[in-house]
Amino acid sequence: MEAGIVGLPNVGKSTLFNALTCSQSAQSANYPFCTIEPNEGIVNVPDSRLETIAHYFQPQKIIPAALKLVDIAGIVKGASVGEGLGNKFLSHIREVDAIIQVVRCFEDEDVTHVSGKVDPVSDIDIIETELMLADMQTLDNSLGKAQRTARSGDADAKKRVAVIEKCQAHLNDEQPLRKMALNKEEQKIVNGFGLLTAKPVLYVANVDEDDLSGEGPLVMSLREFADKTGAQVVPVCAKIESEIAELDENDRKEMLESVGLAEPSLAMLARAAYQTLGLQSYFTAGEKEVRAWTIPIGATAPQAAGVIHTDFEKGFIRVEVYGIDELVEYEKESAIKQAGKMRIEGKEYIMQDGDICHFLFNK
Structure with a gap:
């Protein structure tokens, strides 16, 4: 399973992704990230339980769980009708299982915001609106075919029509489909359409250097919004992460201590993405290796x-x-x-x- 990293222009999405990919070059176990293609990478999921198990088995190697992250093309208002790289954005986001949205939560006069002001909730609304409009189009295109098949008496087609109309009504109320209650059969039908707002979301608050814990007013407004939707918020300072990624292991440790971080934000981000994807780990252990295996909850x-x-x-x-x-x-x-x-x-x-x-x- 994989998660796609999205965001508006100038929110720090590329800085964060580049910091993650750059960090692998330093060969540090704290930054287990490797690039597959220019916009894809595999990141290990830090798990202290592996070290605990390894203490008793003394294995030759330790293998953590891993997940795939995809840096998706930036989005602008109007993407659902092809503005900017809209079509590319939408096609890539259909292929991932969860969305990681980087949201700007810092003020900087030298970095222009696409909307003219820094407002995390407004940024989320722009992307959410484009995804909902795209979903409406997908459902509209699917409804006619399903109705024609249903008129022939096809029971499965009748169920598809009912689910499509239920989704349309939900979207017309300006609510993403991830917030809609579905039974297993309905969920299976929805999954078949590749609907964008049905995917779970994790918000990454790109914070300033003086708000690493994410307690400032901008992040708090984001947390309040996320709480209402059941989503997680992970505060990350992409600027500091990019600087840390350039350092060797000892210097990294010293810098983390100097800014009051117990671990790189990558670790928190990886664990949160894992949870957002609905994944968990089990372990196998022996003298050869201690390994975490990824399974759905x-x-x-x-x-x-x-x-x-x-x-x-x-x-x-x-x-x-x-x-x-x-x-x-x-x-x-x-x-x-x-x-x-x-x-x-x-x-x-x-x-x-x-x-x-x-x-x-x-x-």
């Missing part, structure tokens, strides 16, 4: 096994599971088993974030 044990290899899912028998708390308490898997804390779960087991697993399967 709600995945079953066989589905989780299939992430390692499809044969694991096909031949799944059972999974042996324990938690990090048990590992810390008993220190060895043999002791966990002797204490009766190693659980045996079957095909119906719903994986929990942080499970440490051994899968048994038929070859």
